[in-house]
Amino acid sequence: MVEYSEKGYKVFYKIRPFFNKLLKVNVKGIENIPLEGGCILAANHRSNLDPFVLNSISPRPIFFMAKEELFKVPFLSWIIKKAGAIPVKRNKRDISALKKASQALKEGFCVGIFPEGHRAKPKQFGKPQSGVGLLVAKNKVPVIPVRIEGTDDVFPVGAKFPKFKYPINITIGKPIYFEDIDNMDYQDIANKVMEEIKKL
Numbered sequence: 001m002v003e004y005s006e007k008g009y010k011v012f013y014k015i016r017p018f019f020n021k022l023l024k025v026n027v028k029g030i031e032n033i034p035l036e037g038g039c040i041l042a043a044n045h046r047s048n049l050d051p052f053v054l055n056s057i058s059p060r061p062i063f064f065m066a067k068e069e070l071f072k073v074p075f076l077s078w079i080i081k082k083a084g085a086i087p088v089k090r091n092k093r094d095i096s097a098l099k100k101a102s103q104a105l106k107e108g109f110c111v112g113i114f115p116e117g118h119r120a121k122p123k124q125f126g127k128p129q130s131g132v133g134l135l136v137a138k139n140k141v142p143v144i145p146v147r148i149e150g151t152d153d154v155f156p157v158g159a160k161f162p163k164f165k166y167p168i169n170i171t172i173g174k175p176i177y178f179e180d181i182d183n184m185d186y187q188d189i190a191n192k193v194m195e196e197i198k199k200l
Contacts, residue, residue, distance in 0.1 A: 002063055002100055004084035009061050012083075016056040022164060023049075023154060027057050029172035035059055038105035038141045039175070042132060042193050044125055045114035047151035053168060054112060054146065055083065063104050064112040065097060084109070090117065098135060105139045115194050122152045128194040133186030136193070142175035143193055147200035171200040 033041070041062055043054060051064040063084035086104070088097040101111045113135065116126035136143055153166035176196055178189065 002084045002086055002104055003081045005082040008082045019056050024167040027170045032172045032174050038108050039110050041110055041112045041144045042115055043146035043148055044197050045116050045119050047155045049151045049155045060110055062110050062112040102139055105141050115190055128190040130186040130190050133189030136189050137181050142177055144175055145173040145196040147171045147197050173200050
């Protein structure tokens with residue numbers, strides 16, 4: 001099972017209004033995140049701020065799948081482990097990470113994933129990877145599409161400090177249910193999720 005600190009999340013829950021005000025976070029569709037039961041939250045990805053911002057607005061903890069390199073950074077590694085992050089080996093299908101994510105979903109947690117697999121260029125979207133399709137197909141849980149705009153302005157690639165003058169806008173779509181998922185290709189599922197994110 002993933003490492004997670006419920007006490008740590010409660011502390012974060014209390015300070016996140018300050019965090020959101022500092023970052024000028026605006027949210028639409030928060031009611032579309034189910035309050036219980038396993039689900040996948042799938043968002044576009046342009047900044048290292050993305051998982052922190054999404055956890056700061058969610059009504060429940062999100063266990064993000066994150067590149068394994070982040071787990072080698074002192075202190076940051078400890079924080080993201082306590083937040084339930086799941087390390088992922090990039091550029092290949094990481095079966096171990098998918099198993100941990102599947103276990104979290106079976107236990108009723110919300111798992112966060114960035115279908116693109118890496119940060120896209122400013123104002124752009126990357127091609128989704130088939131891993132998200134595999135995760136959806138194997139677990140048959142609802143997928144919550146999320147579009148994030150502005151985090152690449154606040155904390156772009158290569159920046160050392162955030163620029164708090166820019167707003168961050170988050171739009172959360174209605175859950176996606178795949179009725180004929182057993183007959184769908186993993187890449188087709190991933191493409192569908194990414195298209196729903198773009199539509200928001």
